[in-house]
Amino acid sequence: MLIKIIIVALLLFVIYTLFRAMLAMLKTDSKVPMSHYLGKRVALCAIVLIIILLAQQAGLLRFNPSPITTHTQIRIDTTTPHQQSANTKPQPEMRSAFHC
Template sequence: MLLKIIIIALLLFIIANLVRAGLVMLRQPEPEVKMSRYLGRRVMFSALVLILIFIAQALGFLDQNPRPY
């Protein structure tokens, strides 16, 4: 259960970084923080979520869905 909460928290953090990058993009003058900082964080945490899911599935913490047929 804790693993699922961590994954959900990381996904929410990814969405928050996407929104922050969009807000920086909409500002007309030169922003003090570059948009690539937030987009880079988003990509890094997306890769972290995928690796975490693969490792959890390999160790047996997450079960696969049964076959539908």
């Protein structure tokens, strides 16, 4: 539960730095450049991603299973196979020349 609180707090701080960058962009006499806040946002997003991956590997976070990997389709053959031919005409019987 603590890991989720940390992740949410970091994501809220990412949003805060995004709005600070917007205010720095709108002000003409800003002391801190907009790129400073945007750089912080990118670094925080990378930290959040790393925390999520490490927490998942450590077993602290469990994700929902994907329906693609958990679904297995079972094939049941209910018909009997039969030999098919492209020729639908009945084949004439072949007689041997030596047959009486």
